[in-house]
Amino acid sequence: MQQTSTALMLAATLALPMASPVVCADETLHLYNWSDYVAEDTLSGFASETGIKPRLDVYDSNEVLEAKLFAGRSGYDLVFPTARPFAARHVKADLYLPLDKSKLPGLDRLDPTIVSQLANIDPDNAHLVPYMWGTSGLGINRDKVQAALGETADLDTWALIFDPETAAKLGGCGISLLDDPTEVFSAALAYLGKDPNSLDKADLDAASALIKAIYPHVRYFHSSQYMSDLANGDLCVAMGYSGDVFQAQSRADEAGKGVIVDYVIPREGAAVWTDVMAIPKDAPNPSAAHAFIAYMLQPAAIAAVSNEVYYANPNLAATPLLDESVREDPAIYPPAEVKARLFVPSERSDREIRDLNRFWTRLKANR
Amino acid sequence: MPAPPPNISVRNRRTSRLVNIGIPYFWLGLFFLLPFVIVLQISVAEPALAQPPYTALWQWVDEGLLRIEINLRNFMMVAQDDLYLSALLNSLQVAFICTLLCLLLGYPMAYAIATSPERWRIILLMLIVLPFWTSFLIRVYAWIGILKSNGLLNDLLLWSGLIDTPLAILHTQTAIYIGVVYSYLPFMILPLYANLTRLDLSLLEAAADLGCRPMRAFLRVTLPLSMAGIVAGSMLVFIPVVGEFVIPDLLGGPDSLMVGKLLWTEFFSNKDWPLASALAIMLLALLVVPFVMMQRLQQRMEGSRP
Known part of the structure; x- marks a missing residue:
């Protein structure tokens, strides 16, 4: 035993x-x-x-x-x-x-x-495997923009940053652009009514002339700093990623200083991007x-992420599990007519990207 | 010294000398020469879409045929494109001005500490060193809060009625100067302090006895004797500031083109490691010149000392 x-x-x-x-x-x-x-x-x-x-x-x-x-x-x-x-x-x-x-x-x-x-x-x-997707649009301090441009001004347009006269009026309260030439160039081309992925020399020259014209009114080029500055009311327009602007929005609400941040997808079209695993x-x-x-x-796991970070997820089974405020927000899950105006950035060769980046450095240094 | 058998002593002395010289050389070889050779090797490669993202220096083709490819286009591009040159010059200018400012601020502070009563010195030195207990990054971030348009400084100035509209300091060259001088001031003060405490005060007494006024005595006695400290402090400030990345990135504006930021762009945004390496090597070559000049100056001064 x-x-x-x-x-x-x-x-x-x-x-x-x-x-x-x-x-x-x-x-x-x-x-x-x-x-x-x-x-x-x-x-x-x-x-x-x-x-x-x-x-x-x-x-x-x-x-x-x-x-x-x-x-x-x-x-x-x-x-x-x-x-x-x-x-x-x-x-x-x-x-x-x-x-x-x-x-x-x-x-x-x-x-x-x-x-x-x-x-x-x-x-x-x-x-x-796709993880989240979103758009690159504009984060706006509604009160300050309306104070500068008037109550009836259009807010859903790239003109806020790319029209030199408008930019001059908003420069005082602060404009920031993403520190990313591809993003800024596609937005400028969309504003000009051209193909946002155009590599045509004439188009690119027109876009860079436009960016140079508004350059004096840009406070800085940065890809994340605008989040806290929008929330604090230090900026009035920021070109930014949708979810980052939403996070600025909720930080502004938490701070309770009366700063209201909006995210808009400009009517001229905006880039849509996907992050993958x-x-x-x-x-x-x-x-x-x-x-x-x-x-x-798993639908529940990914829905929890979207509910917290305000980015749309690609999981169709997760949509019913989202908070209504997220699911119904046209800036997160855009309706079909807005979706039709979104564009996917095309691919560029390494050579083209390097030329673009060097051009960008020169432009930012104003040389 | 009582003499041991001469042959042993000579051999001992030789080994100990070899060890003494060998250790720093080994250190220098491992942590300077070897990385330098690696960077040099990358600088003559070509960017590639692979891991690592550049071409190999040599390649065996067929049997016994070794192909070595040296690409000098990166250096040509750095030398010819005025973007890189103006970034280098701007960095040198920023470093020079900051070194001067650190010297002007740091010398009186070091002098005051060195001549203060013994029991105060430790406390004053602690006050200089204490900020190091907080992360460098956080201290630079704090300056954003101080300098921004609705930050502490502007609030104070507006409240006191000195200005009506907030000053735009953040994201300008001025902000870089403020951040750099603040961050690097201790590196100027500490060597100066170490030098000034060794100053023989009887020399100043002698000067005074011989009818020299304090200001003149400072210029003719203290200042020349502290030159080694000035040189050491200036190098500790100048050399790292030329390549500084964090401060211009956080506090500078879009037009503050410095070589550190350009290196970042080439390395990260452009994935062009070879060009970034070529730029780093040019920067090193540029920095060696003032370094050698300083060393010469120091040697000459030490040689002429009575």
């Missing part, structure tokens, strides 16, 4: 690690994501469902992420780059692991339009990364 029980115990001890292969105490997942881009309970929810410990590091620009990926051995299992032009060239440079779709049962819940747009840069959608080729724990993607494909 005694012997049997010892043998049983021994067997039990040996079997223990095999019995629970998923709940391994020290399995960790290293995430590298934008700041303020998950819900409060995303990481804890994932941990309690899978037993994997997530570690989150954050960045605030695609460039920083990209430099780490190109240098190699970043140590991250899952990253969240913007699809165009970043993830597109990462796929070309073969930086990502092909997805094991058998581990991602929720893929069929994704919006087919967004998925097929991604297939243009990632054949067969082999590497990239991808697994670096040298990820230490790709299976945990797959588990996280699968978790984010």
